[in-house]
Amino acid sequence: MNFVTNTISSASRWNARKQPLNRLGSILWKIVRAVLVLGICYIVLYPLIAKVSSAFMGRQDVFDASVVWVPRNATLQNFKDAYYLLGYKQAFFNSLMLSISSAVLQALSCALVGYGFARLKFKGSNILFSLVIFTIVIPPQTIMIPTYLHYRFFDVLGIYKLFTGKEGIDILGTLWPFLLSSVTGMGIKAGLYIFIFRQFFRGFPKELEEAAYVDGMGVFGTFVRIMLPNALTVMVTVFLFAFVWQWNDSYYANLYLGGSARVLSAQLAYLPGNITRITRDPSYTSLIINAGMLLVIVPVFLLYLFAQRYFVEGIERTGIVG
Amino acid sequence: MKKKRYFSLEKKKSLTGIVFVSPWIIGFVSLLLSPLLQSIQFSMSELNVTDTGFTTIFIGLKNFRQSLAVDANFNRLLVNEIKNMLLNVPLITFFSLFAATLLSQEFKGRMLARAIFFLPVVLTSGVISYLDNGNYMLQLLGMAGSDAEANFSAFSSLDLEALLLQGGMPPSIVAYLTGAVDRIYQIVTSSGIQIIIFLAALQSISPSLYEAARIEGSTEYEMFWEITFPMISPYILINTIYTIIDSFYNNNVTSYIQDMAFNNFKFGVSSAMSWIYFLAIAVILIVVTGIISKRVFYQE
Numbered sequence: 001m002n003f004v005t006n007t008i009s010s011a012s013r014w015n016a017r018k019q020p021l022n023r024l025g026s027i028l029w030k031i032v033r034a035v036l037v038l039g040i041c042y043i044v045l046y047p048l049i050a051k052v053s054s055a056f057m058g059r060q061d062v063f064d065a066s067v068v069w070v071p072r073n074a075t076l077q078n079f080k081d082a083y084y085l086l087g088y089k090q091a092f093f094n095s096l097m098l099s100i101s102s103a104v105l106q107a108l109s110c111a112l113v114g115y116g117f118a119r120l121k122f123k124g125s126n127i128l129f130s131l132v133i134f135t136i137v138i139p140p141q142t143i144m145i146p147t148y149l150h151y152r153f154f155d156v157l158g159i160y161k162l163f164t165g166k167e168g169i170d171i172l173g174t175l176w177p178f179l180l181s182s183v184t185g186m187g188i189k190a191g192l193y194i195f196i197f198r199q200f201f202r203g204f205p206k207e208l209e210e211a212a213y214v215d216g217m218g219v220f221g222t223f224v225r226i227m228l229p230n231a232l233t234v235m236v237t238v239f240l241f242a243f244v245w246q247w248n249d250s251y252y253a254n255l256y257l258g259g260s261a262r263v264l265s266a267q268l269a270y271l272p273g274n275i276t277r278i279t280r281d282p283s284y285t286s287l288i289i290n291a292g293m294l295l296v297i298v299p300v301f302l303l304y305l306f307a308q309r310y311f312v313e314g315i316e317r318t319g320i321v322g
Numbered sequence: 323m324k325k326k327r328y329f330s331l332e333k334k335k336s337l338t339g340i341v342f343v344s345p346w347i348i349g350f351v352s353l354l355l356s357p358l359l360q361s362i363q364f365s366m367s368e369l370n371v372t373d374t375g376f377t378t379i380f381i382g383l384k385n386f387r388q389s390l391a392v393d394a395n396f397n398r399l400l401v402n403e404i405k406n407m408l409l410n411v412p413l414i415t416f417f418s419l420f421a422a423t424l425l426s427q428e429f430k431g432r433m434l435a436r437a438i439f440f441l442p443v444v445l446t447s448g449v450i451s452y453l454d455n456g457n458y459m460l461q462l463l464g465m466a467g468s469d470a471e472a473n474f475s476a477f478s479s480l481d482l483e484a485l486l487l488q489g490g491m492p493p494s495i496v497a498y499l500t501g502a503v504d505r506i507y508q509i510v511t512s513s514g515i516q517i518i519i520f521l522a523a524l525q526s527i528s529p530s531l532y533e534a535a536r537i538e539g540s541t542e543y544e545m546f547w548e549i550t551f552p553m554i555s556p557y558i559l560i561n562t563i564y565t566i567i568d569s570f571y572n573n574n575v576t577s578y579i580q581d582m583a584f585n586n587f588k589f590g591v592s593s594a595m596s597w598i599y600f601l602a603i604a605v606i607l608i609v610v611t612g613i614i615s616k617r618v619f620y621q622e
Contacts, residue, residue, distance in 0.1 A: 030429070037424055037431075041438045043510045048445075113346040120339025128343065135354055137567055139603060141579045142596040145364055145589050146357035149376055167375040184349025194346070213331065219338040248447030251572065251580075269449045297445055304444045308437045311444065315515070316522040 055079065055291040062283040082292035085274045086267045092299070095247055095264040098175055103242035105182035106190055107235050113185045114197025115223055119209070129198070136191040140251065148255060151177045177256040178246075188245050188252065193238045200234045201227065237314025240307055247300055264296045365593035385594035396595055399575045400602065407569045407606075410509065414565050415558060418513040422520030436521070443514035512568065516561040523557040524550070552619035559614045563607065570603050 049069075058073030082088075117129050153168030154176075155161055160168055171177060181187045185194060204227070212222040228235070250265040257263065271292045275285050304311065365385055367378040389396045425436050486496045527550065535545050570576075579599065583592035 033424060033427070033429065037429075037435050040421060040510060041435060043507060044438055044441055047507075109345055112342050116339045116342030116346075120335050120342060122336040122339040125339065125343075128347070131350060132346070135350070137603070137607065138354070138358075139570055139576065139596065139600055141576050142593075142600045143354065143357035143361055144580065144596065145369070145583055145593055146360035147353065149360075149371070150353070150357060152371075153375060181349065181353055183345065184353065185346040186349035186353045219335060223342075244444050248445075248450070250447060250449045254580075265447060265449055293450055297450070300444055304437075304441065308440075312436055312440050312518055315518045316525075 051290040051294055054287055055294050057287055059284055059287070062287065078287045078291035079295065081275075081278055081288050082271070082295055085271060085278070085288070086264065086292055086295065087262060088264075088295060091262050091264045091267045094262050096299075098178060098263060099243045099246040101175065102178045102182040102187055102246050103239045105179060106185075106187045106193060106242045107239045109183050109185045110190055110193035110238060111197050111228065111231060111235060112223075114194045115201050115227060117194065118198045118201035118204075120219070132191045132194050134191075135186065136189065144255065148172070151256065172256055173258055178252070187242070188249060189241075193242065196238060197231070197234065200231060204230070233310070233314070233317060236307075236310050237317075240303070240310055240314070244300055244303070268292060268296050361593050361597065364590055365597050367590055369589035369593075371587075371589070381590070385590045386598070388591050389595045389598060393591070393595075395578060396575075396598075399578055400599065403570075403573050403575045404602065404606070406573075407566060410505065410512070410569060411562060411565045413505065413509050414513050414516060415561055417509050418516035418561065419520050419554075419558070421513065421517045422524055425517070425521050426524045439517050440514045442511035446511055512565070516565060519557055519561055519564075520554065523554045527553045555618045556620070559611070559618055562610060562614060566603075566607060566610065570599075575599055 053069050053071065055078050056074045056076075057071040058075040058077070060073055061071045117125060117132075151172050152170055154171045155168035160166070178187070182190075208226055208230075209222055212226050217225065248265060250269055253261050253263050253266045254269075257266065261267070271289060272285065275288050278288070279285065363378065366382055367380045367385075370377050370379075421439060425432060425439065486499065487493065491499075531549050531553075532545060535549060540548070575595075576599075579592050579595050582588050582595065
């Protein structure tokens with residue numbers, strides 16, 4: 001009995017002696033951690049803030065050495081120039097239509113395909129699924145030329161050629177290539193979405209579906225009435241990612257829409273060239289470019305601000321992890 | 323009397339499975355498989371595209387010889403890109419693990435920090451990183467040295483380099499370190515998704531493991547290497563593969579391949595180059611997966 005109380009009291013004395021050291025250690029760590037987190041945030045935010053600050057600067061401020069962050073002659077002229085040179089109104093509308101339609105189609109079709117892989121076992125489903133992963137790995141440039149020709153002379157199973165003798169319809173320059181690839185689950189990073197949906201549906205309790213079958217619903221009915229409503233958060237996440245990646249994508253926009261692509265991502269690439277119509281002054285050029293970049297980024301940035309939770313937590317909840 | 327054959331529920335389900343997956347199968351065959359095969363054909367022929375159709379003339383391996391032996395830029399670009407990737411991928415993986423560890427602890431403003439770390443994923447696109455060439459204005463004002471590789475110039479590490487060399491570090495290590503510092507911006511902006519995956523992985527480790535370890539008296543350091551590291555090792559593999567694929571998605575080599583096709587109209591050569599590029603990626607992926615898989619700790 002004595003032994004026990006002695007040990008307990010000496011242990012607590014030892015602990016009490018260590019307490020200030022522990023507290024010092026944890027305070028130090030808190031400071032180090034704060035510095036590191038702030039440092040990384042700074043690295044991420046610095047270019048953004050620099051762009052904002054320079055986009056509002058008047059021409060005189062560029063050569064004014066005392067102006068570092070806050071412009072002295074704040075002006076909206078850069079934005080007006082960028083707005084005009086980007087053909088913003090039309091390009092914004094086109095980008096919006098393109099991104100929304102392809103994102104919606106991708107979310108729906110990948111959900112369909114993902115559910116098929118998750119629940120409905122058929123022969124060779126594993127091999128097919130590994131092919132899905134293959135679509136993410138393969139660089140798009142490998143099939144760039146054949147895909148281009150495929151849409152340049154578009155023909156389903158040679159029917160068009162049968163009727164008219166011509167090679168095929170040219171559907172480049174329209175939204176059709178994007179819509180077709182989204183509907184068939186082969187859009188940008190579609191393999192990833194299919195993987196996400198499969199993981200999600202796999203984690204679902206089978207009892208729900210079995211109850212539906214007992215009640216007489218067909219497989220498709222079960223999917224639409226029961227599985228989809230439950231998958232709403234995943235659908236929103238996939239929609240958001242698909243929207244953002246489509247908005248920012250310039251590769252497919254250039255490939256399918258050609259040189260006159262009136263979407264924001266492509267127009268932004270032409271901006272440095274177009275600016276020479278207004279000025280050849282390199283400092284002024286950089287102001288307009290920054291304003292232009294902001295104009296293209298802002299819609300997606302606002303979307304991120306409001307839906308940030310869905311982006312970040314979406315990945316955690318999709319079941320890639322755990 | 324005819325016997326009606328009923329499909330069992332299992333059979334019905336597997337048939338509907340095929341129906342559900344069929345849009346994808348159509349897409350895969352028409353938009354990946356057949357273009358892939360065509361691309362092999364193009365890489366071994368000379369392609370002419372006119373307004374009414376296209377014709378191919380078989381010329382064997384001439385395009386491959388052209389890209390590897392004759393073309394002035396392709397080899398150099400490819401090797402540079404691979405070197406870049408080999409350098410960046412470990413840095414990105416370590417950094418994102420580190421950032422995820424930071425974020426997994428509770429502190430004020432954690433949600434905000436998480437949102438900021440993930441921001442680059444949403445904001446970067448091919449065009450923006452191309453235009454973000456070290457910010458013209460700063461270069462003009464001479465505020466920072468311009469890096470030949472067009473990395474974000476404000477983070478130039480000229481001072482760090484001089485300091486380390488004076489301190490007596492061997493130049494090769496100094497070069498590696500300053501290269502790392504110059505790449506900081508690149509690494510931080512490419513880590514968004516990896517950070518989130520690691521974060522989710524860290525949070526999925528059951529705390530009872532740590533509790534048991536603490537009772538046994540292990541230190542934080544031991545706990546990291548004996549518990550945390552093995553438990554997240556599958557995700558190290560996933561992230562490494564994702565980072566490799568991401569770095570090969572949009573870079574100098576791909577722009578060159580696109581240029582060769584649509585600006586120089588040398589479709590056959592461009593196809594051959596893209597196949598060489600693809601094979602290089604495939605080999606790297608297989609090797610890396612093989613190496614890392616051996617060390618991944620799988621729970622039974």
